[in-house]
Amino acid sequence: MPNEAVTRILLEIADLLDLEGVKFKPEAYRRAARALQQSPEETEELVRTGRIDQVPGVGEAISEKVREFVKTGEVHYLEKLRAQWPPGLLELMRLEGVGPKTTRRFYLEFQVKGPEDLERLIQEKKLEGVFGFGPRKIELLQKALSKGVSAAGASPESGRTPLPEAQQRMEELLESLRESRAPFEKLVFAGSLRRRRETVGDLDLLATSSRPREVMELFTHLPQVEEVRLSGDTKSTVVLTGGLQVDLRVVPSQAFGAALQYFTGSKDHNVHLRALANRKGLSINEYGLTRDEQLVPAPTEEEVYAAVGLSWIPPEMRENQGEIEAAQEEGLPAVVGDAELKGELHIHVPPSIEQEDLLPWVEELRAMHLTYGGFVVRASEVEREDRTLEQLRNALPREVEGVRVFLGLEVTLDAKTRPTTPAGADYLILRPPEKPLADPKESARAWTSSPTSVAAMLAHVDPGSLASAGLEWKDLLPEEGEENSLPLELAVRHDVVATETALVRGASRRSARFVLSGAPRSPEELPRLLLAAGIARRAWVPSHQVVNTSSEPMSALRNPANPPSASPKGPEPPKRSGSRKQDGPRT
């Protein structure tokens, strides 16, 4: 994460201000931290160019502290707060069910400076009979202490689950709940998973039902549920075996739209939207819209947004990063919709592949309504084969059951040149070398600015691979105004989102083009392509900058972005009725 250091500073200030008991300021610091975390530009760059206070939620005071941090590596204000409150208090505050108010009391009334002190206090029965601490609360404190706390200063990303794994867990959970015969009508996922964040903190589920008690009962008794944190008529929180937390909200069906809007978030998006509604004399909650004391249910998300004069906003863009202002002016970019994707271009196969091996892939491509597959062999492996690349190409059909078959060759780049396409290959997958380059910037320029007479894309541009070559993401981007750039791969692998949204968003603004890929290892993993589409939407990438929305991908890989052909069909809001399944990959 690029802005991690400054984010941690601001979050620590927020926690300490919470201990002080001040209102609004802690949230202001957290809001600013969350905004910087998502910024497509690095803090240093924003400071250097004097644009730091343009970040939403960053005003004069926070700008000044960020500038100080960039300059000196310290923030005096934070040091002052640290001197007031022992560091162990921040650990205490992270205990389950323990917040700033409780922590403050422990410190001021009992001189408790950290978890060990609290443990002793409870052992010595000093909390018994104290106002506000009944037997149940003491029991819960003990339980929380025994579970331990995450160390203070841990990365904000730690303890979160990578998107592809979270999606997998969610599919399994949905399956279990359906099998449980719980009496719900709709059941969908929400939260950061629906927003396709690179990592998710927990799984958020929304159901509609007229019998919420029974739904909750079955949910909290699923076999994979290890612990029930809390459970009421409309909301339950459980922990699955393995430690993943799941929140379930159950609402009446006429509240589905409002509830889905609420539960999809993000929090900052919700707060902004609700404040906007208030200025228009409305109030929004998870059940609907209130005007003149009258609650009007909202069956669809579109109705919620329309009530405050906005068009529907794709979930992935709901991060309070300017999308609300854009939706007010009908100015949301035409981001790529799932249905616009025409193929997958990064299907790794062994060079020994034969025609019949393509069939399971083709079957799944067809099921996803895709019209081509790009099968990729490594140059190093082809060399060891008896068969030449040309013979391989000739052994494979150009089309199977209406699905076009392309052959890609994966080539590791060397310092200077961009290779031409050898006979047999339809296109090249270029990857950075694994050893550090002598002059990375010069090499990057050579690769990305060569005339694009060959169909090629630059893959394996994850932070790790770039670092081993000594490359930086920004070296790969088109020059200002350059149209003719080498497309970059945006991949969601089985284990991780390989490219960061913030970086992609920055690149997209400079007209970089992208090839979306789910890096499938087997046909069942092809639907992961849709997660890559979600990441592209998070980064506000317009469809016309996505190579695999083109029905002629080889010319798209060669040429600058073709102007969008027909009227592009972007993402669509969920339908009001019908039993259509929620969009989403199965992997």
Add this chain to the structure above:
DNA sequence: GCCGTTTTCGGCCCGACTGTTTTCAGTCG
């Protein structure tokens, strides 16, 4: 501390669940 389509000062999103406090505070989503 931030911010504005009635405001540059005065508000700041809104609700569920729990334990304990007899009427609600704290924490969390």
